[in-house]
Amino acid sequence: MAVVINGKDLTVEEVIRVCRGMEEVSISPDAEKRVNKARAYIDKKLDEGAIIYGLTTGFGKFANVFIDRDETTALQHNLIISHTCGMGEPYEQKYVRAAMLLRCNALSRGNSGIRFSTIQTMVDMLNAGIHPQIPCKGSLGASGDLAPLSFIALGLIGLGNVEYKGQIMPAAEAMEKEGIRPVELAAKEGLALNNGTQMMTAVGVNVLWDAMHLMKVADLAAAMTAEALHGITKAYDPKVHELRGHKGQIESAENLRTLLKGSKNAMRVQNTKVQDPYTLRCVPQIHGASRDAIEYVYDAVSREINAVTDNPIVFPDDDDVISGGNFHGQPMALAFDFLKIAVSELADVSERRAERMINPSLSEGLPGFLTLHAGVCSGFMIAQYAAASMVSENKIYDHPACVDSIPSSGNQEDHVSMGTTSARTAAMVLDNAEKVLGIEIATAAQAIWLREKIGESKISNLAPATKAAYEYIRTKSDPIDQDVIMHDELVKFDEMIKDNSLLEVVEKEVTLK
Incomplete structure (x- = not known):
């Protein structure tokens, strides 16, 4: 029986069942509706030319740099690859699985503006046992776990290495074996993926x-x-x-x-x-x-x-x-x-x-x-x-x-x-x-x-x-x-x-x- 996430009532016991017991995960229909509603709102703001941090601006100190609409996809892609600055040995599988589950759960709440298909792809990776390699050092814990979560997002877009069935291989290769298509990030999505406390909480x-x-x-x-x-x-x-x-x-x-x-x-x-x-x-x-x-x-x-x-x-x-x-x-x-x-x-x-x-x-x-x-x-x-x-x-x-x-x-x-x-x-x-x-x-x-x-x-x-x-x-x-x-x-x-x-x-x- 799958653990159903909706961003509201996941339990510690369910996290352990997924990260150690390899239990499958699904997203509730209500969560899907909320996610789609928030995404539609983001698309509307883009059409209106609204200035929103991380959506039409740069990040951190670059928050005052405006980004043109046609550069928003590149902005999200660059955010992920530039923030994969972790170092050290990779986290154990149970920690990676927990972090993936917690990120999906948070995004399922419907307040992040990410596309439902992007969350579903991460859930598919989790259920298929595709685990991005995440170096254990490099997070300051604010703005969340930027570096570790960026490595999860890196795997989601088909880059970097993952652990799959006991082997380390390129993410794209593992995803191809499971018939999972890598995500091309849309506006706001990179920031939605790597901004949060899910790595520290997973450990x-x-x-x-x-x-x-x-x-x-x-x-x-x-x-x-x-x-x-x-x-x-x-x-x-x-x-x-x-x-x-x-x-x-x-x-x-x-x-x-x-x-x-x-x-x-x-x-x-x-x-x-x-x-x-x-x-x-x-x-x-x-x-x-x-x-x-x-x-x-x-x-x-x-x-x-x-x-x-x-x-x-x-x-x-x-x-x-x-x-x-x-x-x-x-x-x-x-x-x-x-x-x-x-x-x-x-x-x-x-x-x-x-x-x-x-x-x-x-x-x-x-x-x-x-x-x-x-x-x-x-x-x-x-x-x-x-x-x-x-x-x-x-x-x-x-x-x-x-x-x-x-x-x-x-x-x-x-x-x-x-x-x-x-x-x-x-x-x-x-x-x-x-x-x-x-x-x-x-x-x-x-x-x-x-x-x-x-x-x-x-x-x-x-x-x-x-x-x-x-x-x-x-x-x-x-x-x-x-x-x-x-x-x-x-x-x-x-x-x-x-x-x-x-x-x-x-x-x-x-x-x-």
Whole structure:
């Protein structure tokens, strides 16, 4: 079943289905009517000789240069080829597909003045799996993602390279194979195609989606560490968290209670201690704050994926064309900087929990560095180094890109958002965080195994949810008695998190928030 777009009610979940699940896209009949109405209005203004930015004028600093009617097609063509200034490695396919979908959705709102046939051609490319190659660097995030979106438009007009069925080839060649005719841009169309926030939002919505799953993984990791370190679950009592009232904190505490229900290791009261360190006792407060931040980003992104972000904007019913600033990426820049900080904190506290399990001074009687062969074997000593390295690296990426601005276009565009950098660095932070949480889970699984090995506990003492996680882990990675190539083992945990398989196993046992 195709995802039907109309510029108004596309969801985050539908974006993921299209960009990762290759679901097809169609445009609603109502959207087609609105698009045709706006285009007819643009043609009328052209016939009247109206002076409209980007339609009968140049761009940016050239806004005061009038363009003759017979040069408007060349104006749009030149806009696209001159703005393809991106550099660096190409974006992943999922980001390109998301950007194409979001651009089509925005244009389907009927306020951009583009021809319906042009939008339909991009939809046809998306459905055929023709993905323009878009370099990942070069966007200031205002006027939107000019360079990245220009590469999408470049493919639309049959120029540049695309990825098609696993191969890189000229756009014209791929389009010919699918029977798709390249577009010859009409007045206003180039500007409608490359002026917007769709590239930063495409990257950000993918990071957001994975972050939403990582919230649950973080709670699972903490629960497994609590099993390994005989955590005190009384700290997760709902009365405590309701008194503070933060939704994310309440949900995280509920998840921990759910995950640890039935455990004979992590219990409400422990005879050996009165309270846990912050990294266990304050998990709901720490994870919960990240949950609330991620929810804020979800709301902001849900609005942006249905936003008209090009310029000028056409209001045919009001006989009006307005040069505004909806292309400015600041709403997304702030959101994605917030997102990466929230995700980074999940990794930050995770590394501290892993350290407690390997440190014989903190690990509640576990063998040092989780090996029974101290000295000749290093066990999990350097796994913690790797986690610490990525946590520190995230602190560099966490610097908010949105606080920087560099003027462009002869100082006409004198404040930019850097939102695409916010989204790209958020993706880097996410990747590191997934790996760090994987290291914690690997460490917890080793610690749980050692508890049984030294006769302190049994695997059967685990809660049903954590036991399901542990048993699934052991189908992928064996306990480590003698030192092994640790990279090979840790990659398995990274993969279990990235493909959601570990979380899926747990959620067959319990329902997590």
